[in-house]
Amino acid sequence: MAFESSEQAKSYWRENVSLMLKLLAIWFAVSFGAGILLVDVLNQIQFFGFKLGFWFAQQGSIYVFVLLIFVYVLKMNQLDRKYNVHED
Amino acid sequence: MELQTLTYLVVGLTFALYIGIAIWARAGSTKEFYVAGGGVSPLANGMATAADWMSAASFISMAGLISFMGYDGSVYLMGWTGGYVLLALCLAPYLRKFGKFTVPDFIGDRYYSQTARTVAVVCAILISFVYVAGQMRGVGVVFSRFLEVDITTGVIIGMAVVFFYAVLGGMKGITYTQVAQYCVLIFAYLVPAVFISLMITGNAIPQLGFGSTITGTETHLLDKLDGLSKELGFAEYTSGTKSMFDVFAITAALMVGTAGLPHVIVRFFTVPKVRDARISAGWALIFIMFLYTTAPAIGAFARYNMIDTINGPDQQGTLVSEKPQWIQTWEKTGLIKHEDKNGDGRMFYSGDARNEMTIDRDIMVLANPEIAKLPNWVIALVAAGAIAAALSTAAGLLLVISTSISHDLLKRNLMPNISDKAELGYARGAAAVAIMVAGYLGINPPGFVAEVVAFAFGLAAASFFPAIILGIFHKGMNKEGAIAGMLAGMVFTIGYILYFKGIFFAPMAENKPENWLFGISPEGIGTLGMLVNFVVAIVVSKITAPVPQHVQDIVEQIRYPKGAGAAVDH
Numbered sequence: 001m002a003f004e005s006s007e008q009a010k011s012y013w014r015e016n017v018s019l020m021l022k023l024l025a026i027w028f029a030v031s032f033g034a035g036i037l038l039v040d041v042l043n044q045i046q047f048f049g050f051k052l053g054f055w056f057a058q059q060g061s062i063y064v065f066v067l068l069i070f071v072y073v074l075k076m077n078q079l080d081r082k083y084n085v086h087e088d
Numbered sequence: 089m090e091l092q093t094l095t096y097l098v099v100g101l102t103f104a105l106y107i108g109i110a111i112w113a114r115a116g117s118t119k120e121f122y123v124a125g126g127g128v129s130p131l132a133n134g135m136a137t138a139a140d141w142m143s144a145a146s147f148i149s150m151a152g153l154i155s156f157m158g159y160d161g162s163v164y165l166m167g168w169t170g171g172y173v174l175l176a177l178c179l180a181p182y183l184r185k186f187g188k189f190t191v192p193d194f195i196g197d198r199y200y201s202q203t204a205r206t207v208a209v210v211c212a213i214l215i216s217f218v219y220v221a222g223q224m225r226g227v228g229v230v231f232s233r234f235l236e237v238d239i240t241t242g243v244i245i246g247m248a249v250v251f252f253y254a255v256l257g258g259m260k261g262i263t264y265t266q267v268a269q270y271c272v273l274i275f276a277y278l279v280p281a282v283f284i285s286l287m288i289t290g291n292a293i294p295q296l297g298f299g300s301t302i303t304g305t306e307t308h309l310l311d312k313l314d315g316l317s318k319e320l321g322f323a324e325y326t327s328g329t330k331s332m333f334d335v336f337a338i339t340a341a342l343m344v345g346t347a348g349l350p351h352v353i354v355r356f357f358t359v360p361k362v363r364d365a366r367i368s369a370g371w372a373l374i375f376i377m378f379l380y381t382t383a384p385a386i387g388a389f390a391r392y393n394m395i396d397t398i399n400g401p402d403q404q405g406t407l408v409s410e411k412p413q414w415i416q417t418w419e420k421t422g423l424i425k426h427e428d429k430n431g432d433g434r435m436f437y438s439g440d441a442r443n444e445m446t447i448d449r450d451i452m453v454l455a456n457p458e459i460a461k462l463p464n465w466v467i468a469l470v471a472a473g474a475i476a477a478a479l480s481t482a483a484g485l486l487l488v489i490s491t492s493i494s495h496d497l498l499k500r501n502l503m504p505n506i507s508d509k510a511e512l513g514y515a516r517g518a519a520a521v522a523i524m525v526a527g528y529l530g531i532n533p534p535g536f537v538a539e540v541v542a543f544a545f546g547l548a549a550a551s552f553f554p555a556i557i558l559g560i561f562h563k564g565m566n567k568e569g570a571i572a573g574m575l576a577g578m579v580f581t582i583g584y585i586l587y588f589k590g591i592f593f594a595p596m597a598e599n600k601p602e603n604w605l606f607g608i609s610p611e612g613i614g615t616l617g618m619l620v621n622f623v624v625a626i627v628v629s630k631i632t633a634p635v636p637q638h639v640q641d642i643v644e645q646i647r648y649p650k651g652a653g654a655a656v657d658h
Contacts, residue, residue: 002648002650002651003648009644009648012647012648013647016647017561020177020178023173023177024173024174024177027170027173027174031166031170031339031343032336032339032340035162035166035339036162036332036335036336036339037332037336039159039332043326047299048296048299049299049300049301049308049309049310050298050299050310051310051326054159054162054310054326055299057159057162057165057166058154058159058161058162058165058384059295059381059384061165061166061169061170062165062166062169062377062380062381063377063381065169065170065172065173065373065377066370066373066374066377068173068177069172069173069176069177069366069369069370069373070370072176072177072366073176073363073366073367073370076181076366077363080363080648080649080650083648084650085648085649085650086363086649086650087361087362087363087649087650087652
């Protein structure tokens with residue numbers, strides 16, 4: 001057992017899953033939300049020459065995806081150290 | 089210099105580069121041959137993953153499809169990038185901690201069952217087959233254009249080249265070769281995009297030029313395209329024609345499929361640390377982003393230029409006697425046709441009865457620099473990039489197919505006593521058969537390259553993704569549930585695609601929205617297949633024997649990074 005107690009293991013996993021779900025909520029919001037479900041509403045707004053919904057579908061969601069992964073990596077490395085389950 | 093000579097020269101030079109790197113890297117270490125990325129920085133691994141990932145579908149076909157589909161093309165853009173978020177957050181770190189080389193290995197061990205492993209191997213082979221079939225068409229399009237032969241001959245030449253490349257082997261596994269391939273293909277993709285963006289909008293950055301005004305006017309490019317589309321009887325460029333639900337389903341199938349593709353997941357098994365598995369997905373997506381955010385810009389520019397050169401600036405049609413050079417050269421491949429229906433001696437392209445043009449969507453990226461009259465070296469460069477993209481992925485998939493059949497299926501399951509030599513023979517035979525089937529499908533394509541590839545993603549979404557997710561996040565998932573789920577998802581999805589697409593026989597129903605289940609097209613059905621898989625797996629697991637304690641302990645262990653050893657083969 002790498003954790004000091006099974007409570008520690010549980011709370012590490014809980015924090016991990018909660019971070020994952022938060023980031024996945026953003027992931028869903030920019031692609032399925034802004035790019036698909038709300039596209040017609042957002043298309044009423046002009047954004048640097050694009051209709052905003054169209055921009056999210058063809059550009060914006062991709063930039064957000066990259067950010068999400070880097071935020072996840074940063075936060076998880078912190079979490080690993082907090083619970084002392086990091087490598088090396 | 090003559091275009092054809094120049095193309096041979098550029099393609100030849102890039103090949104010399106890949107082979108040179110392969111020889112140099114192989115001399116350094118033979119382990120590299122198997123463990124791509126072992127000891128390589130996450131940055132280089134990310135670049136190599138990007139090259140592995142971006143195939144003929146991304147390079148050749150996607151921007152062309154977007155150019156014809158407009159907003160609907162977004163399914164490919166979001167689908168093939170969003171999957172990396174799922175991969176990084178939900179799969180890669182845990183699979184890396186698990187420490188096996190292949191997806192069937194994970195499934196077999198996590199579900200403590202040889203049957204589960206066999207089902208997974210069969211799924212992996214099917215997915216790779218469909219994927220490689222899409223690539224062959226793309227390879228064929230490139231060769232038919234640059235050797236100026238018809239598409240069938242192009243596919244056959246492509247088959248020979250890919251087979252040779254795959255049998256040479258190893259090259260694919262060497263990370264630095266793929267780094268070079270990435271550099272060639274991204275350079276080849278961006279250069280014409282920048283040129284064309286400058287020509288149309290005066291903005292050198294395609295991602296911005298795409299939203300700018302057309303030089304010398306106050307009209308935004310996208311508004312102009314919307315207007316032109318309406319005039320010519322197409323759907324508005326920024327709206328598309330697919331139903332919202334179908335767009336949702338296709339995007340989800342592609343995203344989830346990305347996270348379930350065996351040859352992509354494998355890359356994250358072999359990085360040195362769990363931490364590296366997380367960040368590698370991030371680097372890979374950055375490198376993929378450069379191409380994927382440029383593609384929709386290329387699509388819009390190509391659309392504008394194409395309509396402009398065919399219909400002429402006054403929208404009356406260009407005289408056949410003044411036919412642009414790019415149409416003349418592409419007519420030789422049979423992928424573009426003009427029939428003067430109204431006999432006025434002019435060409436006209438539209439979405440209604442006035443239309444006289446038949447244009448294959450897969451030619452747009454390759455034809456784009458020619459349409460914009462860019463210098464020959466740019467056209468030659470695009471050819472080299474397209475070949476790099478198609479070959480690296482096709483050869484990699486062939487290796488997956490042949491090793492899955494010879495090693496996982498025959499050696500470890502059906503014929504445990506065969507010799508190494510016989511195993512290698514079966515591997516070669518499997519590669520040859522795979523090439524033949526892929527070639528047949530390349531000549532008689534069930535759809536455009538990116539569409540066929542989309543089926544492979546649907547199958548991955550419906551088979552592997554739920555089994556892996558449940559394996560990590562649901563300790564109570566047992567072998568009976570996982571096997572039943574994978575089979576149900578796979579059979580449902582394949583059945584639905586064959587029902588509408590036929591492939592080796594006539595489709596059983598016309599492929600149109602009125603006939604589709606809940607209005608979901610065959611490309612998007614993987615999403616429903618995935619749900620079927622989840623439901624069947626959970627229901628079956630509730631009514632069968634619980635998971636043994638030692639397997640539950642393994643699941644506990646993969647949930648944190650500490651103590652990850654190097655990946656081991658069984």
